[in-house]
Amino acid sequence: MKIIIDNKACAGHARCNEVAPGLYELDDNGYISTAGFDVEVGQQALARRGARACPERVIHIVDEPANPPGNGLNKGQKQ
Amino acid sequence: MNTDSVTNAIPSNVPAHLVQDFDLWAALTAQGENAYAWAAKLHESMPPIFWVPSLGFLPGTWIPRRSKDLRRILQDPETFSSAGLTPYPMLLGESWRLAPLEVDPPVHAKYRALLNPLFTPKKVNALEEDIRQLATQLIDDIAQTGRCDFNEDFAKPFPTLIFLKLMGWPLADRPLFQHWTQTLIKSSDPQVVTDNAREITGWIRARIAECRANPGDDFTSYLLASQIDGRPLTDDEMLGINFLIFIGGLDTVTSTIGLFFRHLARNPEQQAQLRADPSLIPDAVEEMLRSYSIVNMRRTVTRDVQIGEATMKKGDIVLISTELANLDPEVFDQPEKVDFLRSAGHAPHMAFSYGVHRCVGSHLARRELRIALELWLTKVPPFRIATGTTPRFNAFGIFGMEELHLEWDVEETR
Numbered sequence: 001m002k003i004i005i006d007n008k009a010c011a012g013h014a015r016c017n018e019v020a021p022g023l024y025e026l027d028d029n030g031y032i033s034t035a036g037f038d039v040e041v042g043q044q045a046l047a048r049r050g051a052r053a054c055p056e057r058v059i060h061i062v063d064e065p066a067n068p069p070g071n072g073l074n075k076g077q078k079q
Numbered sequence: 080m081n082t083d084s085v086t087n088a089i090p091s092n093v094p095a096h097l098v099q100d101f102d103l104w105a106a107l108t109a110q111g112e113n114a115y116a117w118a119a120k121l122h123e124s125m126p127p128i129f130w131v132p133s134l135g136f137l138p139g140t141w142i143p144r145r146s147k148d149l150r151r152i153l154q155d156p157e158t159f160s161s162a163g164l165t166p167y168p169m170l171l172g173e174s175w176r177l178a179p180l181e182v183d184p185p186v187h188a189k190y191r192a193l194l195n196p197l198f199t200p201k202k203v204n205a206l207e208e209d210i211r212q213l214a215t216q217l218i219d220d221i222a223q224t225g226r227c228d229f230n231e232d233f234a235k236p237f238p239t240l241i242f243l244k245l246m247g248w249p250l251a252d253r254p255l256f257q258h259w260t261q262t263l264i265k266s267s268d269p270q271v272v273t274d275n276a277r278e279i280t281g282w283i284r285a286r287i288a289e290c291r292a293n294p295g296d297d298f299t300s301y302l303l304a305s306q307i308d309g310r311p312l313t314d315d316e317m318l319g320i321n322f323l324i325f326i327g328g329l330d331t332v333t334s335t336i337g338l339f340f341r342h343l344a345r346n347p348e349q350q351a352q353l354r355a356d357p358s359l360i361p362d363a364v365e366e367m368l369r370s371y372s373i374v375n376m377r378r379t380v381t382r383d384v385q386i387g388e389a390t391m392k393k394g395d396i397v398l399i400s401t402e403l404a405n406l407d408p409e410v411f412d413q414p415e416k417v418d419f420l421r422s423a424g425h426a427p428h429m430a431f432s433y434g435v436h437r438c439v440g441s442h443l444a445r446r447e448l449r450i451a452l453e454l455w456l457t458k459v460p461p462f463r464i465a466t467g468t469t470p471r472f473n474a475f476g477i478f479g480m481e482e483l484h485l486e487w488d489v490e491e492t493r
């Protein structure tokens with residue numbers, strides 16, 4: 001599973017970060033700091049909750065087989 | 080219908096079946112404690128976008144009720160402009176503007192960039208202790224009295240003190256600011272509003288001059304040291320930003336807390352639910368923000384646009400009713416029901432707006448609300464509406480409780 005964020009349209013509600021703090025990191029202005037990342041197997045439900053919490057609906061989920069944990073493609077990485 | 084009257088004439092682009100001849104704010108005020116349940120019913124009786132001939136002293140306006148349409152409007156500031164929608168500079172015959180509120184993109188972002196770093200969730204974390212301490216003092220003063228005038232004793236002083244602290248302005252000026260908040264936002268008398276706007280701008284201008292001569296580490300000094308496009312801010316820009324934080328950050332929190340506490344006073348079982356499990360408080364804050372939204376903004380249409388059945392013409396005004404969006408049955412099942420467990424707080428609501436103007440103070444406001452609930456529920460026994468009093472709701476300007484008196488049983492032995 002992959003998260004794609006249209007970060008230009010982020011309005012800084014920070015709800016994604018509130019609901020799923022370890023996954024959706026904010027920058028120093030309080031806006032989302034990434035354009036997307038791959039989601040580890042155990043974190044999928046959390047990632048979905050964070051995406052659903054976004055009032056602007058700019059967090060999109062792309063369902064695809066998850067990368068196994070520890071392959072260097074995990075949370076917080078810019079795509 | 081009087082077609083001679085300029086303000087109340089129905090424009091030719093509005094078809095008769097979309098005209099609904101009632102004043103939303105007056106109707107909500109008349110509904111009192113039933114206002115939000117009544118507003119939820121509008122979703123059953125009104126077209127998706129309707130037109131009212133007047134709203135308070137304001138001219139006719141479109142009212143979209145669906146969350147979906149309101150999101151679309153808020154996310155399209157090019158078509159729906161925020162410019163010039165508050166009366167204050169005009170009342171004073173001056174030309175400054177409330178920035179970033181009344182500024183459209185792309186310039187909006189320049190002002191917003193000055194404010195964003197000051198109001199992030201991280202910055203708010205750093206304020207937590209101050210907020211707790213201010214709330215504790217206010218609550219400790221009344222906990223043993225068994226009764227309070229909720230607005231005067233808590234809902235007004237609490238955000239005012241936090242605001243003054245945040246701005247680095249003298250806490251001793253609290254009564255002055257409380258008075259100004261009331262008269263500026265809640266008064267429908269243009270003369271009163273003008274006189275008060277003049278006093279406030281006078282105070283802020285004096286503060287700006289002082290900080291210029293003698294910079295400190297307060298908000299005004301921060302702005303003085305900031306730049307836009309490589310130049311320092313003008314005095315008018317300084318004034319507009321300071322004035323905006325003042326009107327944006329005080330009465331909104333006062334009004335919201337009042338509605339929250341009326342709800343808890345009227346619903347002892349939900350009060351008990353939060354006392355039994357305080358970890359529900361953040362979700363309860365979200366659910367009550369949804370259920371009791373207080374802000375109605377407006378936008379001006381900049382080019383002809385069609386939304387559903389509504390043909391909007393350049394120059395038309397559109398009301399953005401956060402309460403209607405948040406009571407939309409397409410988004411929330413049984414929207415009139417206040418349920419702290421509703422999707423565990425993860426269904427987004429529009430209380431802080433959407434799009435570029437999203438409330439910059441939203442993280443601070445949420446923290447203030449959460450702390451107020453936490454401390455009240457630990458320090459004050461179960462409270463109810465005080466006997467012999469009637470809560471009074473007002474939906475003019477920013478919706479809120481005009482009168483709210485609470486009482487509770489105090490243990491003798493303490």
Ligand code: HEM
Nearest residue numbers: 179180327328331332335374376431432436438439440444
């Ligand atoms: C429960 C409390 C609050 C509510 C319901 C609220 C609501 C709102 C709403 C709906 C807007 C958007 C207006 C629009 O789209 O035209 C807004 C904007 C704003 N709010 Fe708040 N607000 C609250 C608290 C605060 C606080 C505590 C502060 C500051 C300390 C603040 C400062 C602002 C500012 C500066 C803007 C303008 C942002 C911009 O235009 O970019 N608000 N607020």
Ligand code: SF4
Nearest residue numbers: 010011013014016054
């Ligand atoms: S919830 Fe959406 S709008 Fe808000 S910070 Fe996260 S991505 Fe941005």
